[in-house]
Amino acid sequence: MSKPGSETSKISRRKFLGTGITVAGMSVAPGVSLINVAEARPLDQPVSSKQRWGILVDANKCSKGCTSCVDACFTENGLNRGDEQHSRPGQKAQWIRKIDLRDKATGHEVSLPLFCQHCEHPPCTDVCPTGASFKRKDGLVLVDKHICIGCRYCMMACPYKARSFIHEELTHQFEYAPRGKGTVEGCTLCVHRVDQGRNPACVDACNAAGHKAMYFGDLKDSNSEVSKQLKMHSSKAIRADLELNPGIRYRGI
Amino acid sequence: MNKINYQEIEGSSSGFIALLGILGIFVLAGLGATYYMEHNGHYVTGMNNQIVWGLPHVFAVFLIVAASGALNVASIGTVFGKTLYKPLGRLSSLLAIALLAGGLAVLLLDLGRPDRLIVAMTYYNFKSIFAWNIILYSGFFGITIVYVWMMMEKRMNKYYRPAGMAAFIWRLILTTGTGSIFGFLVARSAYDAAIMAPMFIIMSFSFGLAIFLLVLMLGYNWTNRPLGDAIIYRLKNLLGVFVAAVMYFVLVFHLTNLYETEHHGVERFILAGNTIHTTLFWVVQIIIGSIVPLIILYSKLGRSRMWVGMASLFIIIGGIAQMYVIIIGGQAYPLNIFPGMEVLSSSFGDAAAYHAYSPSLAETVLGVSGIAIALLIVVLGVRVLKFMPDSLADKDVDPHQKA
């Protein structure tokens, strides 16, 4: 590695020490694994483009009929707390869904979870008139619901149909996952957990279910598990032809 | 050539009051529908997470497209110096402003958060075509109002040509922006085509002129003002050219898609499917909205005002159908997220052959109210200001004199 490179790693080591202290002081609780804590930022530090969060989904390990990731997502973000009583099935929010596929030519079947692909060049942020759809410096594509006017242009533009519109008043939101009527929302990669140095809920759930089909981590850190896995075996981006460079990649499709 | 004398319409007849009343009821119904939709949320509409833009958008985009086309009559007079069209400039501009206002109202009232209009005005993402359009639409109002003022105010008459030129260029950019809302969507196989922008421009010529002709004929008939055949004859011939041009663009658009294997699915869905979109395309858009009007306009029937009016009406209906097929049909065809793969199951409709959409009464009323808003503005406009020449009889507009 070149000199500037080692400089950054020194800084991040210092940061890491500070982080460790802050996090240890406030929130190490049973269940927080130490590997994740290393990635947490101090609360007062902004996100930086030195990191890019991503997930590798190994479709070979993903089990058909298993919805652990979907269930965990809904529970974590409050999508199944009894709101959306009036909405028809096609109107209810889904941040993540399981899809079963068959190759038309070969007949090979595969099952995988599909959610916001957190593109490097997201079409949703291009089309959003107010800038409510935006990409955070660390690669997370989010909706700033404070300035979302509910035009749904992002839903027209997203090649993955990763977004949902809220069709009625909600009252059971969690503190850490605000969502409401008339705005568009989608997978945040559990930004509230990622900012604490934890895995997104879907990843933890997949691990807990024993499938271990999802690797989460920093794509820009060559030592992260996800980077190592991506380097080791071939993987694909969905709709790679669009050149959006998603942060979510798939193996086995 | 006689001097053209513009005059407000007489506004105390029972017919005028009745017209205002009817339009007012439609506008109020639209506002009521908005309140109902916004109070409850969009679950009371037929829209969902697959069909995210519904009937309000069909009407809104139709009206916005027609608005820029309605200004064409004025542009032909001002920019291209055709004397015959000059007396029509004021009404043409008024109609353009009114149609745009109607379309925008519907678009805004359908937003998830219409109360955040101020946000849309203060936060701009300059890469968004919607954001461009907010500027383009506001600018269109501004430029057209200045244009009308320069036509009406004697002292400003000398400047009206540059204003008309600016308005003409602005409207071309505006419709390019509207078409690009769809043309720039890479994700959807029904859109993502640069031809969308020019196609929308030519559609605007056709829809705008059809509406203008209808308004002109009804307006002069109801106010008992003379309207000569010369103008009708010119306008209806021009309308025919525009209708044919729209058909040409539609043909090229579909031919391109039919040539490319990746678009075969969506073409089969629209052109040869078993949904409403296929019926709307062939029966309403092509036959009723294009072929029948062409036959009427260029046959002996074209000499009858009643038939010219019918043809205009058919073109408007065909235009709305065309918008429906573009906007709803384009969403109804499922996104091809996994090319080469067949989706066996998904909870989000990815495995569906197509996404169904059945509009609710509320969103239909909201959409239709856009037309009422536009017409109400026109009716009030011609009542209070001098938009309409008191005579458009042949002898008064003399088409044979060189400009």
Next chain:
Amino acid sequence: MKYLRMMLVLLTVVLLGNTIVLADVPKPVIPKGNAEECVLPKEEMRVDHMNYILHQRDETMHRGIRTKKFSLKGCIDCHTVKDDAGKIVSYKDKKHFCNSCHTYAAVNIDCFECHASTPTAKGTISSTGGKK
């Protein structure tokens, strides 16, 4: 916007005769927070809380800064009000900390269309660390 609103209020007061208006509307009951004192002197918070919250909103949303001092979550966690049955009330209730004043001042706020207006109960997965 703020000045406009202030002018409107002033105008109303002048037009209707200030004594009558002020006397007729009961003063809001402002419940105390659960902590000894607020993150800033209360005089300052009363005047400027919206600016602090707005600033924090953009910092958190766009830059991922999650300091607690001015977070809405902090307000909600501390300023809880219970109803007669001992349950923490939501913004829909007139007794809610934010609502009591904002109703009095007739200032509509847009926070709780999306944000929870009551603390998220401890023991939900995110406060315990992810494992169920």
